[in-house]
Amino acid sequence: MGAMERHIGIEQELFLVDVEGAPADRADEFLARCREMEEQVSSLRRERLKKLERETEKA
DSSP states (O other): OOGGGOOOOSOOOOOOBOTTSOBOOOHHHHHHHHHHHHHHHHHHHHHHHHHHHHHHHHO
């Protein structure tokens, strides 16, 4: 495949490795931590939006 034929897709492969560079079977743990972080960020966004709505109502 030439450089002009390459396409960037949404999918990306991710390989988790240990400190020595050997493949690690910890993808489920990694994804769970990503989901936890996403939920925390979403929660903060909801809180900020509510705060902005209250401030807008007061104005």
